[in-house]
Amino acid sequence: MALPALPARLKPASVWALYALGLMPGLYAFYLGIYGGLGADPVREFEHLLGTWALRFLCAGLVITPIRDLLSVNLIAYRRALGLIAFYYVLAHFTVYLTLDRGLILTSILGDILKRPYIMLGMVGLLILIPLALTSNRWSIRRLGSRWNSLHKLAYPLLLAALLHYVLSLKSITLEPAIYIAVVTVLLGYRLVRPKLMERRRARRVTATR
Amino acid sequence: MSLYRPPRTQSSEITPREVYLSRRSFMAGTAAGLAFAASGTALAAPLAATPSAYKVADKLTPKQDVTTYNNFYEFGVNKSDPAANSGDFKPTPWAIEVGGLVAKPQVIDLEKIMTEIPMEERVYRMRCVETWSMVIPWIGFPLSALLDRVEPLGSAKYVAFETVVRPAEMPGQSGFFQPLNWPYVEGLRLDEARHPLTILATGLYGETLPNQNGAPIRLVVPWKYGFKGVKSIVKITLTEKEPPTTWKNSGPSEYGFYANVNPAVDHPRWSQATERRIGEGDGLFGGRRVDTLPFNGYADEVAGLYAGMDLKKFY
Numbered sequence: 034m035a036l037p038a039l040p041a042r043l044k045p046a047s048v049w050a051l052y053a054l055g056l057m058p059g060l061y062a063f064y065l066g067i068y069g070g071l072g073a074d075p076v077r078e079f080e081h082l083l084g085t086w087a088l089r090f091l092c093a094g095l096v097i098t099p100i101r102d103l104l105s106v107n108l109i110a111y112r113r114a115l116g117l118i119a120f121y122y123v124l125a126h127f128t129v130y131l132t133l134d135r136g137l138i139l140t141s142i143l144g145d146i147l148k149r150p151y152i153m154l155g156m157v158g159l160l161i162l163i164p165l166a167l168t169s170n171r172w173s174i175r176r177l178g179s180r181w182n183s184l185h186k187l188a189y190p191l192l193l194a195a196l197l198h199y200v201l202s203l204k205s206i207t208l209e210p211a212i213y214i215a216v217v218t219v220l221l222g223y224r225l226v227r228p229k230l231m232e233r234r235r236a237r238r239v240t241a242t243r
Numbered sequence: 244m245s246l247y248r249p250p251r252t253q254s255s256e257i258t259p260r261e262v263y264l265s266r267r268s269f270m271a272g273t274a275a276g277l278a279f280a281a282s283g284t285a286l287a288a289p290l291a292a293t294p295s296a297y298k299v300a301d302k303l304t305p306k307q308d309v310t311t312y313n314n315f316y317e318f319g320v321n322k323s324d325p326a327a328n329s330g331d332f333k334p335t336p337w338a339i340e341v342g343g344l345v346a347k348p349q350v351i352d353l354e355k356i357m358t359e360i361p362m363e364e365r366v367y368r369m370r371c372v373e374t375w376s377m378v379i380p381w382i383g384f385p386l387s388a389l390l391d392r393v394e395p396l397g398s399a400k401y402v403a404f405e406t407v408v409r410p411a412e413m414p415g416q417s418g419f420f421q422p423l424n425w426p427y428v429e430g431l432r433l434d435e436a437r438h439p440l441t442i443l444a445t446g447l448y449g450e451t452l453p454n455q456n457g458a459p460i461r462l463v464v465p466w467k468y469g470f471k472g473v474k475s476i477v478k479i480t481l482t483e484k485e486p487p488t489t490w491k492n493s494g495p496s497e498y499g500f501y502a503n504v505n506p507a508v509d510h511p512r513w514s515q516a517t518e519r520r521i522g523e524g525d526g527l528f529g530g531r532r533v534d535t536l537p538f539n540g541y542a543d544e545v546a547g548l549y550a551g552m553d554l555k556k557f558y
Binding site for chain 2: 063066067068069071072073074075076077079133134135136141144145148149150151201202204205206207208211
């Protein structure tokens, strides 16, 4: 069930549209924050919105493969944009944490990072994301060859770190984090069964052509 | 450091009730005013109270923030949910069943007791375990005044509280995913309950409590984290043993029975050293993170209650 493919000449434009659309929620939240539309604790709300959107785009990036495998819909051309949008949200989230939230008081920030597991996990996520973002370009793919694929498998521990960073920061597990836990479990669980699935599919194809 | 410094905020600096009431009646003439009147907040009625000496000098958190940003899981888990989902809640008539180890167990009619015990206005700090804080002008009366009426027996060591269970009026109490067990229960040691700072609040900002803030009557213990302030109380029981409490049941390694505000004892997952004052700053900028004080700044008054106790162990 292949979708009608977008004409090739519209592809770059659609990728740029994805960037614009993807960054919109963050810009809108910033606008709301400036004009007092983010409620009583705008800094925390803004910080959390940026983090949540980062998590959403990380998940979206990891949805590309399963839907290509299972639904034969190929959106691989958009995966880099999804990953980079997630990276921009993480950077903004981290910047708001350092400045608006902690007021750049470095001793308190360092103490926070070293003592709190969830903040440490956030930092781990950021550190993983940096090399992934830096190699999200054609030159790096060509240069790194098969190592690029291995490097970008870091997306899996990254998503796990991001999820735990979010869940451990909450007072209790409510419906919203439960949904993210379920989504991430499915996305990462799929990677465990995927090799078997692909193998079976290949075997079937081989018997069919015989 | 003494907390009850001579009040630096002159009463003349606080907007008198008549002024906001007249502003409200002005607004009622406009479309915006009509929409405002339809919201839950407007159900609050003026409530007279005498000013009390228990008043911190900090700047008050705007009423708009106090009434739209709080935790009351019975109406939903987000901090905007209580204001949004509490419109169907009916706080009148209201009765509180007071029993257990007392000489005179009784069902107390709230309206009646509010005419018998003088109402006081008290400006307290409120520190949430989630590291945000407010300064709120409560109206209420000392819990000890109520305890005196029921005459606790010598064997009574603790006071247990219970919130009402009304799934039809409290949307957070129904549905398939509920983070807490109902009823919400809380407790205090009897000496904490009898401390003059401990009040049952029936109002804030010169009016009866809005539904979202725990109408019609809630506990306020200013030196403890906000979750100790059990809302919409229907039952008070004097006990010999430490009663179960909701957040301790839900996460005993993270939330204790005492829950005294303590910057030196961190939550296992986050620091309690600082707090963000709600309602200060302009939008995203200019907000203020302040140092959290031991016992939320009430150490002079209450530290003696815990003499000899290891507060790291009894958190």
